Amino acid sequence: MARQSPIIAPSILSANFxxxxxxxxxxxxxxxxxxxxxxxxxxxxxxxTIGPLVCEALRKHGVSAPIDVHLMVxxxxxxxxxxxxxxxxxxxxxxxxxxxxxRTIQLIRDSGCKAGLVFNPATPLSYLDHVxxxxxxxxxxxxxPGFGGQSFIPHALDKLRAARKLIxxxxxxxxxxxxxxxxxxxxxxxxxxxxxxxxxxxVAGSAIFGGGDYRAKIAAMRAALARTTGSE
Ligand code: DX5
Ligand code: ZN
Numbered sequence: 001m002a003r004q005s006p007i008i009a010p011s012i013l014s015a016n017f018x019x020x021x022x023x024x025x026x027x028x029x030x031x032x033x034x035x036x037x038x039x040x041x042x043x044x045x046x047x048x049t050i051g052p053l054v055c056e057a058l059r060k061h062g063v064s065a066p067i068d069v070h071l072m073v074x075x076x077x078x079x080x081x082x083x084x085x086x087x088x089x090x091x092x093x094x095x096x097x098x099x100x101x102x103r104t105i106q107l108i109r110d111s112g113c114k115a116g117l118v119f120n121p122a123t124p125l126s127y128l129d130h131v132x133x134x135x136x137x138x139x140x141x142x143x144x145p146g147f148g149g150q151s152f153i154p155h156a157l158d159k160l161r162a163a164r165k166l167i168x169x170x171x172x173x174x175x176x177x178x179x180x181x182x183x184x185x186x187x188x189x190x191x192x193x194x195x196x197x198x199x200x201x202x203v204a205g206s207a208i209f210g211g212g213d214y215r216a217k218i219a220a221m222r223a224a225l226a227r228t229t230g231s232e
Contacts, residue, residue, distance in 0.1 A: 004200040009034035011205030021061035030214035044074035045146035052086035059087035084111030092116030143184030148205040152185030164198025188220035
């Protein structure tokens with residue numbers, strides 16, 4: 001099955017929240033495909049961010065790009081239908097934050113969204129054993145969740161390679177696409193090796209919103225990615 005062409009998903013965690021709609025418009029105009037939306041609850045992770053009201057506000061503002069909701073909350077299930085109603089496209093969660101991982105995946109799908117499972121640096125990929133065929137996305141964390149601007153953890157490359165093998169086998173078996181996303185410390189100067197390890201969907205927060213020209217930042221990432229696919 002053909003590999004997904006690369007998706008760049010700027011994380012609005014590093015955007016200027018005082019003018020969030022314009023920030024999202026700007027990165028989409030600069031070439032971003034998705035908007036990555038980090039939800040933190042000061043319980044599952046030690047930080048507090050944004051919820052469904054902000055997602056809905058972006059939709060009302062006119063954002064039509066897919067919104068990739070990364071839930072770092074515990075419990076998970078109660079907030080899933082709220083995000084679906086608020087316009088989320090993909091909803092991903094951490095298996096340690098749900099008592100019933102399979103049920104949460106089903107809940108996300110029943111809500112009309114694509115479902116993703118997120119792996120912290122110390123979380124084993126064995127959580128995929130019985131659910132991979134129900135997932136639309138696997139997200140490998142390359143930092144510990146909670147904050148933007150951290151350094152990429154090199155061991156994530158091994159995990160991406162292992163996840164890539166599992167996903168390729170599953171896609172071969174079922175014919176269903178599954179995306180492999182990476183989140184944390186992704187920059188123009190490491191995105192090539194990350195792509196070579198198997199990722200097709202790239203979250204980048206501080207590397208894009210950290211100042212400067214968004215178009216140039218995204219173009220530099222695309223140029224590095226083109227060296228791995230030869231197609232862009
Ligand atoms: C971390 C978040 C990331 C974060 C990435 O918990 O899930 O999405 O915003 O930020 P950078 O790209 O700055 O590491
Ligand atoms: Zn994230």
